[in-house]
Amino acid sequence: MTWQYTPEILPYVGVLFLSVLLAGGLTVYTVVVWTDAMHQPTVRAFVGLNVGCALWAGAYAMQLLSVTVSTKRGWLTVAFLGAVLVSVSCFTFAVAYSGNERLLSRRTALVLAIEPIVAFVLFTTQYRNLYTQRVDTAVVSDLVMIDRTFGPMGIVHVLYLYGLLVLSAGFLLRTIYRANHVYRMQASAVLLSIFVPLLANVVWFLELGPMGNLDFTPVAFVVSGLVYAVAISQHQLLDVVPVARTAVVENMRDGFLVIDETNRVRDVNAAVRSQIADDDNESIIGRDIAAVFPEVMRIVRDGPSTDHAQIAVDSSDRRRLFEVQVQRLSNDERFRLLLLRDVTDQHAVEQRYQALIENASDLITVIDDNGVIRYQSPSSTNVLGYDPSALEDRNYTEFVHPDDRERIAGAFSQGIEEPSSSEREEYRIRDADGEWRDVETVGRNLLDDPFVDGVVLNTRDVTERKKREREIRRKNDQLEEFAGVVSHDLRNPLTIAQGYLEAARDAVDCEYHDDIEFAHDRIETIIGDVLVLAREGQAIGETERVDVEQAVEQAWTHVDTGEASLTVVSDRPIVADEDRFLQLLENLFRNAIEHGGSDVNVRVETVADGFFVEDDGPGIPADDRRDVLKYGYTKTEAGTGFGLAIVSRIAEGHGWSIRVTEGTDGGARFEFVTDSQPITESLEEDALSNG
Template sequence: MVVADLADTAFDLGTHLNGDAVERVVTASAIRRVIVDTEPDCVVVTGEAPDGAWRRGVDTVRAVDSTLPVVLVAPDGSERLAAAAVEADVAAYVNRAAESDPGGRLAAAVEAAVGQGSGDRPARSGSAAEDTRIDHYRTLVETAGDPMYVLDADGNLRLYNDAMAERVGYEDADLVGESVERFTTADSLATADAAIERLLANGGGTHETVEIDLLTAADERVPCEVSLAPVRDDDGAFTGSVGVIRDITDRRARERELERDKRIFETVPDVIFAVDADGIVETTNERASDVFGIDRADLIGRSYTDLLDADVVGREAVDRYLETIARLLDSDTDAPGRFEVTLTTPDGRDRTYEVHVTLRSIDGEFRGTVGVMRDITERTRREAELERQNERLERFASVVSHDLRNPLEVARGRLELARERGDDRHLEHVDSAIDRMETIVDDLLALARQGTAVQDTQLVRLDRIARSAWEVVDTGEATLTVASDCTVRADGSRLQQLFENCFRNSVEHGDNDATSSPVSVRVGLLADDGRPDGFYVEDDGPGIPADQRDQLFEYGTAGSDGGMGLGLAIVKDIVDAHDWRIRVADGTAGTGARFEITGVTVREQ
């Protein structure tokens, strides 16, 4: 026997042939020599791909002795390779990887092929040639481990193997002569017929793989992949087809899972990413384009150092990422690491992200990370607002338990004295206490209003808001100048309240005792490197001592009106609610107080 290993699969087929005399060759010329010199009963070729080098071995055998049976052995076969074996007219096909006893299967295939080819090998013609061809296919079908069948030109079963009968659930029935329509859907039949027609139109000699649905005896629909090849007689006329089937139920399920995961991957509002051990971005979703301002394709394949150099990500983000990886590598837990980082988005806004990172490893070797970035800016704002509200509740409790109780007790005591002594002068103290309580109640209402966070902003005229605020404050003879008609993005009502409290503070504390002149207040724009970044409120009064500025915005910094000292604390709350910043400085002329509010979106007219 000749074993031809033209595919160079490097395994010894001779050990599986039950001691038969085997001569192993590796070239086509050697096959020709051995066939002529030894007159073998069978040739075994090995192949790994449908169009592999094994075909040259089959062609060489056919050129020397067209009746010599050939068995194709595949180390790890496929239905495409099986279909190619049919198309190449080999006597048997053995898929080693699919067999529990590949040696036994090979020996049986060789024995069947030799038995088929024994005798005087008469020339084939007419019906005898057709019978010989069917016998040949019978050997191939019966020795194949995959579900396999042969149809006649009308689509009726001529041959099938046990694997095919088991797949469709008719193990105990004789299916020869049954129409293929019994085992598949109309759409699948049309798909297979179209494939055969394409093969016939191309002149034959090839195979095609399509997907169909098999119908089982239990009326179940099984998705399958079938490799088809036409069968021809010696004159080239179409006499039927042969097919090798693979159940792709599991593959379809995996494809559905993959599609589901892909939809989740692309539709979640978070950034999902995978980075290899060298810091190269392997994949990410479209959300990353919104966060980093470049196309996803421009992120994939680049290292974090490259992205850092290109100002796509900031140093803080990279450092926190590397610190988290180092911490996870030093720990014994599989739990993900977590950190928060602030990034500047393409529209120039700072957003806070919560990043979860999990290590990827194979056999204990670090292979990179997968991670999720979630925008928690709004959550952080809500948490900050909740904290502010809790502080206000504490202030309310303090006011109710102390500030409001004191004038109430004064009023009650004076009222009792007035009743006992009939002295109406005590009622004046009652009236003062009531005034004091009224002031405190007003301050409480103002404080309560600050519990509403800024939910919606729009572009509003700075000059109009400032002048509206000036009209509702008791400003006496003070004057206002607004040096800009720009627009700012803000909650208009809250911005007016900010101006009201700033103006009230200037008027109440800003009278210039040295000149006895009324205070002047000015509102204007601030710029950062020539770019508008906010606005200021400035007066020409005595100013605010430097040692008092740190406590200026704190609750309880009492005003001259006997109130709770909430005016500037409310200003600070409004600034914080907009994510702005505020600082106190001296006036432009070196005197007076100047409040500078920055971080504001400004558009000049």
């Protein structure tokens, strides 16, 4: 193989090999230092760019040194591949650097590869001279130079590569226009590294070069290499890349601040600028962090940490609290990233909840999975007489009454096995004086919640309520005893009297027998009403949605209504104890017939806030309406005075209010205002379930 060494060509070839060394050095440096970042498109494209530069410059140098046409064509083939790799890598780098990675899909890569593949095939095969019409050598100043004329495909290929570079410059110019100071310096450096080789190649393509149109494009890569080196060392080309910065960093609610090894600010986002009086981004960049944000200096001196430190910043309206974390921006020790999260509102909420817990009358206790107390609210002092610190690290069950301890321990074990479960228990607990107090506890398993990591017990002192319940049970027992006396000791003599009355009817004809029987019946009725009041009173069982129309018709059949008529208008159910609701209706119907006659008309209707029962009888005088619901009040000989009292007690037991007024037709009207909210919710649930 023959080579040419002339004084004219050697300096230029030396510059080309220098370009190879610069590009190769940048390639090795990038692969070694940014090994962990090789998955990033910008880093991969930068490596491809420098590999292409090295191939192009080295191949062109060898082409100049060679003499024969076949050798020169071989090196031109390598240079062809290098030029394609440079253009495609430059385009990829610019697209990724400007935050448009979504454009770098497999489809994009396929489209970009079509033209270079076609051009390469035509270049190597010389098919119909579509790429080069003529390839020969010519001697210029004692140098054997390649002499070729591009065909149509050759011109298309050159223009295609120019197009990629122009598009790359467009992406970079857009980044320069929209970016802040640090990104403008980076993008400008990359743009310069593209512009210089592009200008040199245009001079060559237009055949304006010296010495037989010598191509200075590979030499221009020396300038590009130097620019890249400066961009990497001074402007962190591969450390800080504005990929999707506008969409992510600039719009972050958290503060984002980059400082270098001299504590100079290199980048900030809007969240940080809003905390600084001077909102001008350019005036912040390059300033010392101590002058811009003096509150973070203590954290900066401590160095990078995964812990979050807290600082207070006095703004124009109020003091704000921030959690600050310092991180390394990359493997380079020179740059640190400060993340600032505004926790002012969160801190206010925490303070509010802490105040609520510390001033609550209930006991708030947090225990671990072994039942050991990890937190006890200050209310333990007022409720049990214990200092909270004296309870911590002690097992909760040691304060529980021995008779309740096994049951509570079992409930606790069951709750531990069910995350997020909630249980309610009543038991006795010992206070600081050694007395046993009744408490009600709702426990919730929050062991899986990292912010709680325990079982939360909300305990209420129900000692006084338990005393009242025991007193009520005692009175109920007395009432039950009284009911037994009424039932047994009064009904037995009454039965005997009724027997003697029947015997007297057979033996003696007396006009007073009917009066005696009426008196016996009245006594029987009074005994029945008294038993209802004594045994049931206000007691209300399980409530449910009751169909009003069906309940009214059923209650009507339980009463001797004679010729009386009934009208029912209902568009909604009533939430009630069905048995007691029937009893209420029966008593109202009996009252209507008793006072309105056997042909009275009775109307039952639901309204927006409850229901009413009215008749067209003589009605109740206004002066008597307050008294008709009292025990024993009656103005008829047959009445006991207990029927409407029972109605009042049933309504009271349901939590309903009752109002006695005049009916539509002048009779008596009893209006009941119920709690309509459960009814409404039930109807909504049915509507949802039925679609």
